Amino acid sequence: xxxxxxxxxxxxxxxxxxxxxxxxxxxxxxxxxxxxxxxxxxxxxxxxxxxxxxxxxxxxxxxxxxxxxxxxxxxxxxxxxxxxxxxxxxxxxxxxxxxxxxxxxxxxxxxxxxxxxxxxxxxxxxxxxxxxxxxxxxxxxxxxxxxxxxxxxxxxxxxxxxxxxxxxxxxxxxxxxxxxxxxxxxxxxxxxxxxxxxxxxxxxxxxxxxxxxxxxxxxxxxxxxxxxxxxxxxxxxxxxxxxxxxxxxxxxxxxxxxxxxxxxxxxxxxxxxxxxxxxxxxxxxxxxxxxxxxxxxxxxxxxxxxxxxxxxxxxxxxxxxxxxxxxxxxxxxxxxxxxxxxxxxxxxxxxxxxxxxxx
Ligand SMILES: *Cc1c(COP(=O)(O)O)cnc(C)c1O
Numbered sequence: 001x002x003x004x005x006x007x008x009x010x011x012x013x014x015x016x017x018x019x020x021x022x023x024x025x026x027x028x029x030x031x032x033x034x035x036x037x038x039x040x041x042x043x044x045x046x047x048x049x050x051x052x053x054x055x056x057x058x059x060x061x062x063x064x065x066x067x068x069x070x071x072x073x074x075x076x077x078x079x080x081x082x083x084x085x086x087x088x089x090x091x092x093x094x095x096x097x098x099x100x101x102x103x104x105x106x107x108x109x110x111x112x113x114x115x116x117x118x119x120x121x122x123x124x125x126x127x128x129x130x131x132x133x134x135x136x137x138x139x140x141x142x143x144x145x146x147x148x149x150x151x152x153x154x155x156x157x158x159x160x161x162x163x164x165x166x167x168x169x170x171x172x173x174x175x176x177x178x179x180x181x182x183x184x185x186x187x188x189x190x191x192x193x194x195x196x197x198x199x200x201x202x203x204x205x206x207x208x209x210x211x212x213x214x215x216x217x218x219x220x221x222x223x224x225x226x227x228x229x230x231x232x233x234x235x236x237x238x239x240x241x242x243x244x245x246x247x248x249x250x251x252x253x254x255x256x257x258x259x260x261x262x263x264x265x266x267x268x269x270x271x272x273x274x275x276x277x278x279x280x281x282x283x284x285x286x287x288x289x290x291x292x293x294x295x296x297x298x299x300x301x302x303x304x305x306x307x308x309x310x311x312x313x314x315x316x317x318x319x320x321x322x323x324x325x326x327x328x329x330x331x332x333x334x335x336x337x338x339x340x341x342x343x344x345x346x347x348x349x350x351x352x353x354x355x356x357x358x359x
Contacts, residue, residue, distance in 0.1 A: 004343035007321035008151055008296060008334040009174070010194040017248040017338075035244040040237050048240075049233070052247035059250060059258055062183050062206055069225060070233035070243055071203040075101070075173045075192035078203065079108035081223050082145070082169060082188070085215045087113040090140040094118045096161070099126040099150035100327060101171060109145070112216075118144070125328065126153040128288040132161050143167040143187060149175035149293050151195070152325040154286065154332065156293040160185050167211060174295050176204070177253055177337060179263035187211055196295070196336045198246035201239040253337065262337050263294075269341050270294045273333060276348045282306075282355040286330065300330035307331060310354055319347050 005012040028035050031044050038045050053068050062068065071077070082105070087093055091113040095106040097120040109115050118137050119130040137144060144163045149156045151174040160182070161168060167187030176191040183189065188207045194200035207225060215224045227235045253262060274292065277285040277299050286298045301307050307330050311323045324330040335344060 003318045006333045012338045014252045014338045055250035067229045069205040069228040079105045083109040083112035084219045089142045092138040094137040094144045102147035129291040145169045147171040154293045154296045154298040155291045180259040199242045202242035266294045272344045298332040
């Protein structure tokens with residue numbers, strides 16, 4: 001019996017993807033072996049890698065002057081790779097602090113250069129997206145970094161910041177593939193796969209080519225993007241199985257209307273929960289309306305004991321991983337692409353019942 005899994009990551013995968021992987025587990029395309037067992041230099045795996053990249057390029061409409069890299073180490077590794085590779089002109093960079101991940105990216109980069117905060121929503125527990133003070137961005141900054149969707153707090157940049165010539169780098173770990181994006185507005189986009197693209201162990205980076213080749217001399221080979229760009233992400237053994245599942249997820253996204261299709265259904269899904277939260281006397285959403293995420297929806301009752309009771313009873317009824325992040329408390333429903341709308345309508349029915357029983 002499968003549950004409705006509201007985990008923030010690793011999170012639920014589309015059922016057809018898991019079923020396909022199950023069918024192909026013992027014999028991948030008449031190779032007589034699983035993807036996990038085959039050489040990454042073999043023809044069948046090369047085909048998987050190329051198809052996965054081609055699908056991502058097609059779905060995200062990635063321009064030809066961008067490289068798509070398949071990396072490891074999670075989004076957290078990018079917090080160090082980005083400054084090692086790009087914080088090398090003026091050695092200055094600008095950061096918007098919209099939550100814990102944005103702060104970690106800033107802290108790590110600060111070890112390598114001069115990092116300035118040009119916007120922050122810390123004053124209200126990151127419950128909104130701040131204005132960027134463009135006058136604070138150094139004219140010669142190497143880049144501006146944002147976290148596009150704030151997984152823990154449930155906010156999203158609905159308007160892409162524009163700092164002119166200054167390259168924009170975005171952590172899209174928890175919103176990539178959830179709606180169309182104009183890749184050309186960004187110098188780099190990156191995402192850990194385990195929220196909306198596949199299993200953990202794979203990190204995807206999309207980088208404009210002119211940024212490459214300026215890494216610090218002491219940058220380890222494995223932390224230099226050029227190593228991956230020059231070897232089609234196969235300088236060493238890539239996370240083969242995670243790439244394979246990512247390819248199946250991308251095919252599923254394509255079969256379901258691409259990113260425009262995802263956006264339409266994601267808006268519907270989120271509205272089911274937000275509309276209920278806005279009308280409930282017990283539950284409420286914690287984020288400013290204009291900045292709400294379609295992917296992560298935190299909510300509270302205002303009473304810690306009631307929150308705990310709700311999480312426990314929800315779990316017993318097949319709605320799991322609804323506990324909020326330890327830094328904010330309350331509840332959080334992560335409703336990535338793979339969460340079916342039925343999961344959200346069923347959750348709302350359960351919340352109504354809980355509310356009636358606990359007046
Ligand atoms: C989950 C997450 C991370 C951390 O990802 P890891 O792959 O565990 O390093 C970073 N940024 C955002 C926005 C996230 O949601």
